[in-house]
Amino acid sequence: xxxxxxxxxxxxxxxxxxxxxxxxxxxxxxxxxxxxxxxxxxxxxxxxxxxxxxxxxxxxxxxxxxxxxxxxxxxxxxxxxxxxxxxxxxxxxxxxxxxxxxxxxxxxxxxxxxxxxxxxxxxxxxxxxxxxxxxxxxxxxxxxxxxxxxxxxxxxxxxxxxxxxxxxxxxxxxxxxxxxxxxxxxxxxxxxxxxxxxxxxxxxxxxxxxxxxxxxxxxxxxxxxxxxxxxxxxx
Amino acid sequence: xxxxxxxxxxxxxxxxxxxxxxxxxxxxxxxxxxxxxxxxxxxxxxxxxxxxxxxxxxxxxxxxxxxxxxxxxxxxxxxxxxxxxxxxxxxxxxxxxxxxxxxxxxxxxxxxxxxxxxxxxxxxxxxxxxxxxxxxxxxxxxxxxxxxxxxxxxxxxxxxxxxxxxxxxxxxxxxxxxxxxxxxxxxxxxxxxxxxxxxxxxxxxxxxxxxxxxxxxxxxxxxxxxxxxxxxxxxxxxxxxxxxxxxxxxxxxxxxxxxxxxxxxxxxxxxxxxxxxxxxxxxxxxxxxxxxxxxxxxxxxxxx
Amino acid sequence: xxxxxxxxxxxxxxxxxxxxxxxxxxxxxxxxxxxxxxxxxxxxxxxxxxxxxxxxxxxxxxxxxxxxxxxxxxxxxxxxxxxxxxxxxxxxxxxxxxxxxxxxxxxxxxxxxxxxxxxxxxxxxxxxxxxxxxxxxxxxxxxxxxxxxxxxxxxxxxxxxxxxxxxxxxxxxxxxxxxxxxxxxxxxxxxxxxxxxxxxxxxxxxxxxxxxxxxxxxxxxxxxxxxxxxxxxxxxxxxxxxxxxxxxxxxxxxxxxxxxxxxxxxxxxxxxxxxxxxxxxxxxxxxxxxxxxxxxxxxxxxxxxxxxxxxxxxxxxxxxxxxxxxxxxxxxxxxxxxxxxxxxxxxxxxxx
Numbered sequence: 001x002x003x004x005x006x007x008x009x010x011x012x013x014x015x016x017x018x019x020x021x022x023x024x025x026x027x028x029x030x031x032x033x034x035x036x037x038x039x040x041x042x043x044x045x046x047x048x049x050x051x052x053x054x055x056x057x058x059x060x061x062x063x064x065x066x067x068x069x070x071x072x073x074x075x076x077x078x079x080x081x082x083x084x085x086x087x088x089x090x091x092x093x094x095x096x097x098x099x100x101x102x103x104x105x106x107x108x109x110x111x112x113x114x115x116x117x118x119x120x121x122x123x124x125x126x127x128x129x130x131x132x133x134x135x136x137x138x139x140x141x142x143x144x145x146x147x148x149x150x151x152x153x154x155x156x157x158x159x160x161x162x163x164x165x166x167x168x169x170x171x172x173x174x175x176x177x178x179x180x181x182x183x184x185x186x187x188x189x190x191x192x193x194x195x196x197x198x199x200x201x202x203x204x205x206x207x208x209x210x211x212x213x214x215x216x217x218x219x220x221x222x223x224x225x226x227x228x229x230x231x232x233x234x235x
Numbered sequence: 236x237x238x239x240x241x242x243x244x245x246x247x248x249x250x251x252x253x254x255x256x257x258x259x260x261x262x263x264x265x266x267x268x269x270x271x272x273x274x275x276x277x278x279x280x281x282x283x284x285x286x287x288x289x290x291x292x293x294x295x296x297x298x299x300x301x302x303x304x305x306x307x308x309x310x311x312x313x314x315x316x317x318x319x320x321x322x323x324x325x326x327x328x329x330x331x332x333x334x335x336x337x338x339x340x341x342x343x344x345x346x347x348x349x350x351x352x353x354x355x356x357x358x359x360x361x362x363x364x365x366x367x368x369x370x371x372x373x374x375x376x377x378x379x380x381x382x383x384x385x386x387x388x389x390x391x392x393x394x395x396x397x398x399x400x401x402x403x404x405x406x407x408x409x410x411x412x413x414x415x416x417x418x419x420x421x422x423x424x425x426x427x428x429x430x431x432x433x434x435x436x437x438x439x440x441x442x443x444x445x446x447x448x449x450x451x452x453x454x455x456x457x458x459x460x461x462x463x464x465x466x467x468x469x470x471x472x473x474x475x476x477x478x479x480x481x482x483x484x485x486x487x488x489x490x491x492x493x494x495x496x497x498x499x500x501x502x503x504x505x506x507x508x509x510x511x512x513x514x515x516x517x518x519x520x521x522x523x524x525x526x527x528x529x530x531x532x533x534x535x536x537x538x539x
Numbered sequence: 540x541x542x543x544x545x546x547x548x549x550x551x552x553x554x555x556x557x558x559x560x561x562x563x564x565x566x567x568x569x570x571x572x573x574x575x576x577x578x579x580x581x582x583x584x585x586x587x588x589x590x591x592x593x594x595x596x597x598x599x600x601x602x603x604x605x606x607x608x609x610x611x612x613x614x615x616x617x618x619x620x621x622x623x624x625x626x627x628x629x630x631x632x633x634x635x636x637x638x639x640x641x642x643x644x645x646x647x648x649x650x651x652x653x654x655x656x657x658x659x660x661x662x663x664x665x666x667x668x669x670x671x672x673x674x675x676x677x678x679x680x681x682x683x684x685x686x687x688x689x690x691x692x693x694x695x696x697x698x699x700x701x702x703x704x705x706x707x708x709x710x711x712x713x714x715x716x717x718x719x720x721x722x723x724x725x726x727x728x729x730x731x732x733x734x735x736x737x738x739x740x741x742x743x744x745x746x747x748x749x750x751x752x753x754x755x756x757x758x759x760x761x762x763x764x765x766x767x768x769x770x771x772x773x774x775x776x777x778x779x780x781x782x783x784x785x786x787x788x789x790x791x792x793x794x795x796x797x798x799x800x801x802x803x804x805x806x807x808x809x810x811x812x813x814x815x816x817x818x819x820x821x822x823x824x825x826x827x828x829x830x831x832x833x834x835x836x837x838x839x840x841x842x843x844x845x846x847x848x849x850x851x852x853x854x855x856x857x858x859x860x861x862x863x864x865x866x867x868x869x870x871x872x873x874x875x876x877x878x879x880x881x882x883x884x885x886x887x888x889x890x891x
Contacts, residue, residue: 074422088413103421272671321862330578333670334802335861342854345847463675511682515675
C-alpha cells in the first residue's frame with residue numbers, strides 16, 4: 001500500500017532523512033521508533049507532503065504521491081493524525097466527526113457508526129465540547145476524525161504521548177482492532193517502544209535520519225546493541 | 236442639559252458605522268485566517284475610493300464604483316496574499332508578516348498616488364479632492380448614501396453568513412479559521428481558502444472605499460487616516476469572532492458621531508480635530524477591561 | 540569652486556543629520572523589538588511627542604535662562620521671540636550648550652514617559668493586539684498637535700532657538716557634528732546594553748518567554764525597562780530633529796518616515812543587530828537624500844511625482860528582503876561573554 005524508496009527530505013536547508021525506505025502493506029501495522037529528533041515525524045510529514053522532499057519516491061497503492069500537495073494526498077485516502085492540536089476544540093464531538101465526514105465527501109454514516117462502536121466513550125460524550133475532553137479521549141477523537149473518512153492509510157504521530165497507562169493500553173488495543181476490522185495500513189510513530197513492539201507487524205528503527213533496523217519485533221528484541229544504544233532498553 | 240439627537244446625526248452615524256463595518260469585517264476575517272493584523276487594509280479602502288473616481292471620469296455615476304471597487308479591492312488583496320504566501324509557508328514570525336503588510340501598504344500608496352496624479356493630468360480633475368456628496372441620489376427624501384451603505388452592510392453580512400454556514404466552502408473556511416493544520420489533514424486546500432478570504436476582505440474594503448466619497452472629501456491619504464479607526468473597531472468588537480466586526484463598528488461609529496455632535500454644540504467646530512481620540516480611547520478602555528474584545532462575552536454566553 | 544564646496548557641504552551635513560536621527564530611531568527600535576520583542580509600530584509617538592513638547596518648552600526655557608522678558612507670546616508669536624533670543628544665544632556658547640543639553644534631557648524623559656503611556660497599558664496584550672494598538676496610538680501625537688493649539692500653535696507650528704548659532708558660519712557643521720556624536724554614543728550604549736546581564740535577559744525573554752518566565756525573570760519589568768530606554772532615545776531623536784529644522788510643525792512626523800523606515804532599516808541590517816542598523820540606516824538615508832536632492836531632475840520626465848516611485852521602490856525592497864533574506868544582511872550573532880569563551884576554549888584544548 002505504501003512504498004517509500006530512498007527518501008531524502010527535510011525542511012528547507014535542514015536535511016533530516018537520508019535514504020529512508022519503508023514498506024507498509026494492506027492490513028499491516030508498521031511501527032517507526034527511535035530517539036528524539038531522529039526524524040520520525042519528518043517521515044510522516046514527508047509522506048503527507050508537508051516536508052521538503054529532495055529525492056526519492058513515495059507511492060500510495062502503486063500511485064506516485066511524492067510531490068503532491070497535502071490536501072490532494074489527504075483526498076487520495078491518507079488520514080494523518082497529528083500529535084497535538086488535532087481536534088476542533090470549539091465544536092462538539094459529534095460535530096467534529098460530521099465535519100470530517102462532510103469534507104471527505106463520504107455521505108454514508110457507516111464509518112461514523114463504526115467509530116462510535118470502537119470508542120464507546122465518544123458516543124457517550126457526543127454533545128460535549130471537544131475542548132473539554134480528557135487527554136485520552138481527545139486522542140481517540142483525533143483518530144476517529146481520521147478514520148471517519150474511510151482512509152486507506154492511517155498515519156499516527158505518537159498517539160499515546162503523555163497519556164496515562166490506562167489510555168495507552170486502550171488506544172494500542174484499538175489500533176490493532178482497526179487493522180483487523182478495516183484492513184487498513186497503519187504507520188505508527190511511537191516513543192513507547194514496548195507498546196510499539198507489541199502491536200506492530202513490522203518495525204523500523206530510525207536514528208539520525210537513517211533506518212538502522214528493519215524487521216519483525218521479535219528480531220529486534222534480539223538486537224541488544226540497538227536496544228541498548230538507541231532505545232534505552234538495558235540488559 | 237438636553238441632548239437632542241437629530242435625525243441627521245442618527246443617519247450619519249448609521250452611514251459611518253456601515254462603512255466602518257465593511258472594513259472591519261475584512262480585518263477580522265484576515266486575522267482569523269492568516270493570523271496577522273493587515274496594515275495594508277488602508278490601501279484596499281483607498282483603492283475603492285479611486286474606483287469610484289475612475290468610473291466617474293469615464294462618465295458614469297460614481298455609485299458604479301461599488302462593483303468596480305469590489306473587484307479591484309479584491310484583486311489588490313489577492314496580490315498581497317501572494318506576497319505573504321512564501322512567508323506563511325516558512326512559518327515566518329508575526330513581526331515579519333506585519334512588516335510585510337506595512338510594506339505592501341507603502342507600495343500601494345505609491346501606486347495609488349501615481350494613479351491619482353495620472354487621472355488629474357489626463358482628465359483635469361482634482362484627484363486629491365474626491366467629493367461626490369452633491370451627486371448623491373435622493374430616495375424618498377433620504378440621501379442615497381444612507382440606504383446604500385446600510386444595504387451594502389446588510390447584504391455583506393447576510394452573504395457571509397450564508398457562505399459560511401450553508402455551503403461546503405463555508406465549512407472549509409471555518410475549519411481553516413479554527414485549525415488550519417487539522418483542516419489540511421481533512422483534505423482542505425488551506426492556501427485556496429486563504430486566497431478566498433483575502434479576496435473577500437479586499438472586496439468589502441473596496442466597497443467601503445467606493446462609498447466614502449459620498450460621505451466626506453477623500454484623497455489618497457484617506458484610507459491610511461482611518462486605518463487606526465478600522466483596527467479599533469475590529470479589536471473592540473473582538474478579533475476572535477467575525478461578529479465582533481459589526482459590533483465594534485457600530486459601537487464606535489455611533490459613539491463617535493453622537494459624541495462629536497453633542498460636544499460640538501458645547502465646544503464649537505474645533506472638536507473635529509479630536510475625532511481620532513474617541514475611537515482610540517474606547518480601544519484603550521475596552522482592552523483594559525476585556526483584553527479580547529466584546530464578542531467573546533456574547534458568544535461564550537451562548538455556549539459557543 | 541566655493542559654490543561646489545558649499546553644495547557638497549550642504550549635502551553631507553544634511554546626510555549626517557538625517558543619518559544620526561534615524562540611527563537613534565533604529566537603535567531604539569532594535570532595543571524595543573530586538574531586545575524585548577515589542578512590536579513597536581507606533582514608534583512615531585515618542586519621537587513626535589517629545590519634539591512637540593520640546594517645541595513648546597524650548598522657547599520658554601531659553602527666555603528663562605537668558606532672563607528675557609517680552610510681551611510676545613512664545614507659541615503664537617514664536618518667530619518674534621526667537622528673534623530676540625537667538626542673538627543673545629549666539630554670543631553665549633556656554634549657555635547655548637546648556638540649553639541644548641537641558642532640552643535633550645527633558646526630551647529623553649518626555650520620550651520615556653510617552654513610551655510608557657503608549658505601551659504600558661497594552662503590555663499584557665498578545666503580540667498582534669499590541670502591534671496594532673501601538674500603531675493606532677502612534678497617530679495620536681499628530682492629531683493632538685493639530686487640534687490643541689496651545690501646544691505648538693496648531694497648523695502653524697513654532698520655531699525653536701538656534702543653539703549652535705555661536706559657531707557663526709559653521710553653525711550647521713557644529714550642529715550635525717553634535718548630532719552624530721550623540722547618535723554614536725547612543726549606539727555604543729545600546730551595544731553595551733546587549734552584553735550586560737540585563738540585555739541578555741531581555742533577549743532571552745524575546746526568544747522564549749515561557750522559559751525565561753520559568754527562570755523567574757519578570758517579563759513585565761524587563762519589557763518596561765526596554766520601553767523606557769528605547770523611548771528615551773526616541774525622545775532625543777525627536778528633539779535633535781526639531782533643533783536641526785529650527786522649527787516644529789504638526790505633520791512633520793509621519794508614520795512612513797518615523798515608523799516604517801526605521802523598521803525597514805533594522806530589517807535590512809538584521810533585527811536585534813545594532814551593527815546591522817548602521818548598514819541599514821546608511822542605505823536608506825542615502826536613498827532618501829538622493830531622491831530629495833535629485834527629484835527635480837525627474838520633473839517633466841514623468842507625469843507624476845518621483846516620490847511615489849520612491850515609496851514603491853521601498854515597498855518592493857522590503858518585500859524582497861522579507862522573502863529572500865529575512866534575517867537581514869548581518870544576522871544576529873549571539874553574544875558569548877569573555878569568561879565563557881575562555882572556559883569553552885580550555886575545555887576543547889584539554890579534551891584533544
